[in-house]
Amino acid sequence: LKETATTGSGTAVNGSTRPLNLDFSKGKYSLIDLTHSGRIETYDAKNTTTTYSLMTNKTKYFTSQTQRAGVDAHYNADLVYDYYKNKFNRNSYDNLGAPIYSIVHYGVNYNNAFWSGEVMVYGDGDGSTFTTLSGANDVVAHELTHAVTDYTAGLIYENQSGALSESFSDVFGYFVDPGDFLIGEDIYTPGITGDGLRSLSNPEQYNQPAHMNQYRYLSNTEAGDYGGVHSNSGIPNKAFYNTVTQLGNSKSEQIYYRALTLYLTPQATFTDARAALVQSATDLYGAADAQIVASAWDQVGVY
Numbered sequence: 001l002k003e004t005a006t007t008g009s010g011t012a013v014n015g016s017t018r019p020l021n022l023d024f025s026k027g028k029y030s031l032i033d034l035t036h037s038g039r040i041e042t043y044d045a046k047n048t049t050t051t052y053s054l055m056t057n058k059t060k061y062f063t064s065q066t067q068r069a070g071v072d073a074h075y076n077a078d079l080v081y082d083y084y085k086n087k088f089n090r091n092s093y094d095n096l097g098a099p100i101y102s103i104v105h106y107g108v109n110y111n112n113a114f115w116s117g118e119v120m121v122y123g124d125g126d127g128s129t130f131t132t133l134s135g136a137n138d139v140v141a142h143e144l145t146h147a148v149t150d151y152t153a154g155l156i157y158e159n160q161s162g163a164l165s166e167s168f169s170d171v172f173g174y175f176v177d178p179g180d181f182l183i184g185e186d187i188y189t190p191g192i193t194g195d196g197l198r199s200l201s202n203p204e205q206y207n208q209p210a211h212m213n214q215y216r217y218l219s220n221t222e223a224g225d226y227g228g229v230h231s232n233s234g235i236p237n238k239a240f241y242n243t244v245t246q247l248g249n250s251k252s253e254q255i256y257y258r259a260l261t262l263y264l265t266p267q268a269t270f271t272d273a274r275a276a277l278v279q280s281a282t283d284l285y286g287a288a289d290a291q292i293v294a295s296a297w298d299q300v301g302v303y
């Protein structure tokens with residue numbers, strides 16, 4: 001049936017108002033963004049893990065409490081789409097305009113968000129450790145970057161390649177939310193201000209290693225976080241911090257995007273990532289900047 005692109009607005013997780021790109025058809029408004037290829041559709045699992053339906057509303061104003069999760073998932077997905085398009089001319093995660101699907105209210109008190117291989121999925125959090133995870137633009141950028149990674153480097157989600165996958169997702173989370181070096185601060189521990197789930201500048205603050213001599217050899221199982229992908233990401237995250245504080249955001253994002261999309265391969269190790277980033281810096285900006293990248297990784301014990 002005919003879809004009609006229109007605009008409206010909605011209430012965000014933090015209570016602010018977000019502009020929304022909507023579809024109007026069959027007498028109701030839905031969270032479908034038709035403004036560019038890489039259309040964005042946002043669904044509601046209604047606290048199940050098995051069924052979901054498009055989030056719709058009678059009017060163009062999505063202002064109810066339960067709609068906030070969808071408002072931010074929809075708004076932040078468009079923000080991240082625009083980031084990849086404007087900075088790298090990438091048209092969605094596959095660079096071919098693939099539709100971007102999100103599901104909110106996944107499960108009950110679910111303290112996580114993930115890329116399923118097809119869709120982005122967001123829990124509501126338990127209200128103590130996390131609040132609604134789609135409310136943070138760095139979380140949405142983290143998850144959509146996993147989709148980009150799957151279509152490019154294909155980093156295998158275990159051990160060092162998995163820690164790199166996690167790190168690249170945190171790095172582009174930073175680039176989309178460059179105000180601070182915290183990850184997830186907008187939705188982590190709503191009762192505590194100023195903290196985050198991870199820190200790029202000081203990974204140890206949240207019990208992550210920041211040097212190879214602190215690498216965690218955990219089991220490659222779910223219980224071992226697949227070889228500690230969320231722990232050992234502290235090492236490449238710190239190398240990123242060492243890089244971006246010297247080269248700045250504009251050069252760093254181009255270097256990281258080139259490494260992810262042109263040089264990295266599924267089984268990449270930390271040493272491979274260092275080489276890919278040094279090569280990317282050389283390609284784009286020359287030997288002096290490449291040396292800054294090399295030094296950034298020297299400082300975390302990766303050669």
Ligand SMILES: CCCCC[C@H](S)C(=O)N[C@@H](Cc1ccccc1)C(=O)N[C@@H](C)C(=O)O
Pocket residue numbers: 111112113114115138139142143146166183184185197230
């Ligand atoms: C299904 C279980 C595995 C989930 C892995 C996803 S990709 C992931 O890494 N999720 C992020 C969510 C996030 C991102 C940024 C800021 C806050 C939270 C993540 O870091 N999850 C942590 C809680 C984890 O799984 O340990």
Ligand SMILES: [Ca+2]
Pocket residue numbers: 138173174177180181182183184185
């Ligand atoms: Ca942040």
Ligand SMILES: [Zn+2]
Pocket residue numbers: 142146165166169
């Ligand atoms: Zn992740």
